[in-house]
Amino acid sequence: MLNSAKLQDFKKKAYQALDNRVRIITAGMGLNELRAVLRGDPPTEKPNPRYKVHTTSFLFHIRPRYYEKASTIFTHTFRLGFFTAFFFFVEIFTGLILMIFYTPSPEKAYDSILNLMSNVPFGQMMRDIHRIGAEGMVAFTVLHMLRTYLTGSYKKERSFTWLTGVVLLLITLLLSFSGYLLPWDQLAYWAVTIGTSMVEAAPLFGNEVNLLLRGAPDIAADGLLRFYLIHVVLAPLAAILVISIHYYKVSREHGISLPAKYEEGNVPPEAKKEARQRIDFIPDLLTHEVFLTALGLLALVVGAAYIYHAPLENVANPLQTPLDTKAPWYFLWLQGMLKIDPAAIFESLFARVGIEIELSYLLNSKQIMGIVLPTILFGLLFAVPYLDRNPHRSLFKRPIAVSIGLFFVLVLVMLTYMGQPGYGIETPAATRIIQDLAPEEGEGPLREIPFDQLQPGVYEVNITRAEKLCPELDFGCPALEEVFAEYTRRINQAAEEGKLPNVQAVMVIEDWQKDLRKVTPRIIWSDPVTGETKTYERHIFLHRNRGGD
Amino acid sequence: MSRVQVEIALGFLLVMATSIILLVYGFNEPNRMEAFAMAQEAHAIEVGAALYESNCSGCHGLQGQGVPGLCPPLNDRHLFTDRLKEVGWSGALEDYIVATISSGRVVSTRPDQYVGGGRPAMPAWSEKYGGPLREDQIRYIARYVMNWEATALQQVELIEIVSPVSDDPVVRGQAVYQKNGCGGCHTLGALSAGVVGPNLTQIGAVAETRKEGVSAEDYLRESILNPNAYIVEGFQPDIMPKNYGDLLTPEDLDDLIAFLAAQK
Amino acid sequence: MADEASTKKPKINRREFLNLAWLASLGFLTLNLGGVTYLFSLPRFKEGEFGGVFTAGRVSDLPKPGEAPLNFPKVKLWISHTERGVAAIYKVCTHLGCLYNWNSQEGKFICPCHGSQFQLDGEYIRGPAPRSLDRFVIQVVAEDGTVLAETDPATGDPVPPPDDPNAVIKVDTGRKVVGKTHS
Numbered sequence: 001m002l003n004s005a006k007l008q009d010f011k012k013k014a015y016q017a018l019d020n021r022v023r024i025i026t027a028g029m030g031l032n033e034l035r036a037v038l039r040g041d042p043p044t045e046k047p048n049p050r051y052k053v054h055t056t057s058f059l060f061h062i063r064p065r066y067y068e069k070a071s072t073i074f075t076h077t078f079r080l081g082f083f084t085a086f087f088f089f090v091e092i093f094t095g096l097i098l099m100i101f102y103t104p105s106p107e108k109a110y111d112s113i114l115n116l117m118s119n120v121p122f123g124q125m126m127r128d129i130h131r132i133g134a135e136g137m138v139a140f141t142v143l144h145m146l147r148t149y150l151t152g153s154y155k156k157e158r159s160f161t162w163l164t165g166v167v168l169l170l171i172t173l174l175l176s177f178s179g180y181l182l183p184w185d186q187l188a189y190w191a192v193t194i195g196t197s198m199v200e201a202a203p204l205f206g207n208e209v210n211l212l213l214r215g216a217p218d219i220a221a222d223g224l225l226r227f228y229l230i231h232v233v234l235a236p237l238a239a240i241l242v243i244s245i246h247y248y249k250v251s252r253e254h255g256i257s258l259p260a261k262y263e264e265g266n267v268p269p270e271a272k273k274e275a276r277q278r279i280d281f282i283p284d285l286l287t288h289e290v291f292l293t294a295l296g297l298l299a300l301v302v303g304a305a306y307i308y309h310a311p312l313e314n315v316a317n318p319l320q321t322p323l324d325t326k327a328p329w330y331f332l333w334l335q336g337m338l339k340i341d342p343a344a345i346f347e348s349l350f351a352r353v354g355i356e357i358e359l360s361y362l363l364n365s366k367q368i369m370g371i372v373l374p375t376i377l378f379g380l381l382f383a384v385p386y387l388d389r390n391p392h393r394s395l396f397k398r399p400i401a402v403s404i405g406l407f408f409v410l411v412l413v414m415l416t417y418m419g420q421p422g423y424g425i426e427t428p429a430a431t432r433i434i435q436d437l438a439p440e441e442g443e444g445p446l447r448e449i450p451f452d453q454l455q456p457g458v459y460e461v462n463i464t465r466a467e468k469l470c471p472e473l474d475f476g477c478p479a480l481e482e483v484f485a486e487y488t489r490r491i492n493q494a495a496e497e498g499k500l501p502n503v504q505a506v507m508v509i510e511d512w513q514k515d516l517r518k519v520t521p522r523i524i525w526s527d528p529v530t531g532e533t534k535t536y537e538r539h540i541f542l543h544r545n546r547g548g549d
Numbered sequence: 550m551s552r553v554q555v556e557i558a559l560g561f562l563l564v565m566a567t568s569i570i571l572l573v574y575g576f577n578e579p580n581r582m583e584a585f586a587m588a589q590e591a592h593a594i595e596v597g598a599a600l601y602e603s604n605c606s607g608c609h610g611l612q613g614q615g616v617p618g619l620c621p622p623l624n625d626r627h628l629f630t631d632r633l634k635e636v637g638w639s640g641a642l643e644d645y646i647v648a649t650i651s652s653g654r655v656v657s658t659r660p661d662q663y664v665g666g667g668r669p670a671m672p673a674w675s676e677k678y679g680g681p682l683r684e685d686q687i688r689y690i691a692r693y694v695m696n697w698e699a700t701a702l703q704q705v706e707l708i709e710i711v712s713p714v715s716d717d718p719v720v721r722g723q724a725v726y727q728k729n730g731c732g733g734c735h736t737l738g739a740l741s742a743g744v745v746g747p748n749l750t751q752i753g754a755v756a757e758t759r760k761e762g763v764s765a766e767d768y769l770r771e772s773i774l775n776p777n778a779y780i781v782e783g784f785q786p787d788i789m790p791k792n793y794g795d796l797l798t799p800e801d802l803d804d805l806i807a808f809l810a811a812q813k
Numbered sequence: 814m815a816d817e818a819s820t821k822k823p824k825i826n827r828r829e830f831l832n833l834a835w836l837a838s839l840g841f842l843t844l845n846l847g848g849v850t851y852l853f854s855l856p857r858f859k860e861g862e863f864g865g866v867f868t869a870g871r872v873s874d875l876p877k878p879g880e881a882p883l884n885f886p887k888v889k890l891w892i893s894h895t896e897r898g899v900a901a902i903y904k905v906c907t908h909l910g911c912l913y914n915w916n917s918q919e920g921k922f923i924c925p926c927h928g929s930q931f932q933l934d935g936e937y938i939r940g941p942a943p944r945s946l947d948r949f950v951i952q953v954v955a956e957d958g959t960v961l962a963e964t965d966p967a968t969g970d971p972v973p974p975p976d977d978p979n980a981v982i983k984v985d986t987g988r989k990v991v992g993k994t995h996s
Binding site: 035038039040097100119120121122123126287290 | 823826828829832833835839849850852853854857
């Protein structure tokens with residue numbers, strides 16, 4: 001009986017010691033409280049230990065203790081800000097881990113990526129997640145900004161938060177752009193060359209900034225190293241700093257905004273009171289966030305494993321720009337802008353009224369469309385809270401602001417469309433046909449024909465019929481027939497449009513080496529102006545084991 | 550179940566799904582990595598093929614058959630069996646090929662069989678030594694050459710290189726033909742097997758009647774100095790070099806024409 | 814604070830159960846992610862690199878038994894052909910890591926750092942080294958791929974070379990047989 005008492009005493013002391021330890025680690029919650037959190041019970045002590053976590057723990061001090069109920073309505077925020085931050089953390093993790101295998105030198109960078117994908121377990125998955133996460137972060141940043149604009153959550157005291165948000169947009173774009181160069185393939189190299197050349201066009205200091213970025217007049221080893229350091233050190237540190245400022249203001253200073261109708265709408269006072277009802281962060285909202293994180297992770301893993309793979313073109317060739325070079329999608333709008341020539345537009349306008357005038361020396365397209373206009377646009381973005389004098393937040397009370405916003409989005413979409421490769425750029429008809437069949441970079445329908453269906457022979461357009469081309473092959477060659485039929489169709493279409501008079505086109509397939517075949521599409525036509533005979537052809541080598549992407 | 554409980558339950562399922570997918574993916578990783586490595590090998594050969602065609606085929610032939618007397622064949626059994634012992638190279642064959650392409654050959658190692666293109670016999674291709682190709686491009690070309698191992702022909706018959714010192718202009722002309730690599734593009738009997746340009750095996754006879762009122766010698770002279778003046782059907786203009794007028798001395802040109810005119 | 818003995822602890826409710834299950838699954842996922850990170854970060858060896866399988870030539874390239882060993886500096890390897898057979902010996906001295914050389918006058922390996930001496934087959938003779946030299950597992954493989962001879966990984970003893978002069982000697986630098994400590 002004495003033993004039992006001693007045992008009980010010991011158990012009590014041990015329990016207390018453990019409970020103490022747990023309180024210290026969790027910054028305020030003991031074992032009982034933890035259980036209550038898991039059970040969904042109200043706090044077991046007064047003062048509420050869950051609040052103490054927020055005031056004393058470092059990791060939780062930036063999270064709000066409670067949310068106002070209406071601010072958690074899904075359709076108010078769509079959790080866009082949350083997911084933007086989520087993607088940022090994913091990028092940090094995958095980025096750090098990818099650094100183990102990447103070398104930022106032009107001789108080694110591309111090979112290090114090939115090594116990553118062929119010799120490192122989960123290498124391709126990490127790279128794909130990193131790519132999806134990057135594009136997701138840009139997309140969600142923009143969507144988050146759009147939502148904030150439409151719910152008028154940038155007004156009055158929140159105007160500085162909006163400012164830090166626009167800064168974050170720029171940092172996000174910088175992160176994505178600097179990372180884009182790192183694989184050192186054709187896609188990366190030329191997209192970044194275009195981007196930095198635009199910087200060069202800036203008046204006054206453009207040249208110097210360009211040199212700072214590239215480390216040399218052209219992008220080479222110095223440029224790669226600088227971009228790498230920006231991507232891995234400078235921009236992430238800046239991002240962490242500004243995210244902290246941005247989020248601190250949101251969560252601790254002003255709180256997430258409520259839907260406008262609860263602040264200024266015709267809503268009964270009880271509803272308004274309920275809208276402001278406090279919901280503690282621990283446990284319900286924390287659970288909700290863990291749930292969203294699990295959802296996001298699953299989406300990323302499934303996406304990277306089965307749906308999307310980051311592209312990798314041929315190794316960068318500083319001496320040759322491929323046809324159809326294009327910017328990353330979030331810069332297509334800029335590409336589109338650069339295809340507009342303001343001088344030509346104004347000149348034609350003046351010409352309509354009969355005035356002949358030369359404006360290209362005044363309106364330098366590269367400077368205006370590449371630097372001046374984008375700077376003005378971003379300046380306007382920064383100034384939105386200060387330009388907007390309307391105190392209302394509700395959509396219906398701000399028709400001008402809303403229409404300007406939607407107009408802005410429409411223009412962006414249109415410019416993005418114009419920024420597509422091939423749009424507005426004149427490519428000769430023969431080049432365009434063969435480029436679409438077998439592009440200089442990327443796959444194209446011709447390269448996707450299975451090796452065994454590449455029956456050697458000479459296939460002449462309009463002479464060889466695009467059916468039953470391979471009677472000797474067991475399963476025929478449907479892929480080859482399809483491609484040849486498309487080729488025939490495009491040639492005939494171009495001939496009808498007068499672009500390729502007297503056209504003769506052929507596709508030659510030869511056995512070239514072991515498991516290697518050479519395909520030569522060749523187009524011969526008469527120049528519509530001079531009448532001389534012209535030829536265009538490409539030699540495409542295809543190996544049996546090339547695999548599909 | 551309240552909304553929170555639904556989220557917890559769903560959350561559990563999501564996390565389990567993620568773990569399972571990672572496991573399944575992980576088991577398949579060795580296969581995927583191997584497939585990728587194979588695809589990269591194949592791609593290297595493809596890129597090498599294109600580079601070879603634009604840089605090397607002029608001397609070594611489109612099918613690696615070489616030009617007897619000028620450039621050694623690469624699609625050749627000897628390269629893959631005895632060559633390394635012949636030169637005393639102690640490393641791998643692919644490294645030998647990379648080294649040869651990178652630094653070229655100042656003088657041919659087999660001057661009685663393959664003279665090469667003068668001084669240097671083979672140019673240095675690597676950027677490091679002033680050439681136009683990057684290191685990775687040279688490696689791709691080497692892979693392409695290595696891919697000939699499977700189909701390498703028996704050693705090409707050695708053609709006696711004709712000494713340029715002779716009284717007979719036809720004999721001297723043959724030496725000019727061989728030294729300038731005409732065989733890289735033209736077929737001429739057993740002497741060469743190029744496919745880019747017209748077959749010259751009976752060019753002497755053909756040249757007499759090709760153009761009305763133009764003698765064989767004049768036609769041949771025009772064809773060499775101004776290749777675009779007459780394009781044989783089935784072939785393209787602007788492929789044959791136009792500068793043979795500068796490259797050949799007048800004596801060499803006469804000898805070459807004599808040699809070609811004798812091919813009947 | 815309530816006295817533990819008198820209050821009844823409530824039974825587990827649904828939410829608590831679900832939460833515990835979720836925490837368990839998160840723990841499982843964390844283990845998974847840890848495994849992924851580990852597998853990702855562990856270096857993998859390709860053939861020819863140190864840590865992988867190295868091809869040391871053919872049986873016909875071997876010196877006669879008792880003659881000086883073959884030197885492979887890049888992979889830090891000696892191939893010795895002794896009376897008992899072929900052994901692949903790691904060039905790193907078992908004392909403190911210097912690379913030792915073959916002294917042909919004395920007919921033994923002598924380390925320049927502190928003077929440890931070893932026989933052609935790696936056995937310790939004298940010096941401050943604590944054990945005999947480490948050896949690698951060798952496989953002698955015929956041209957068609959059949960394994961003709963292999964070192965016993967337990968002892969590391971030299972293997973008699975097979976008769977096929979074209980058989981290839983492959984040294985697995987990832988499988989090291991630690992030398993025996995001497996008495």
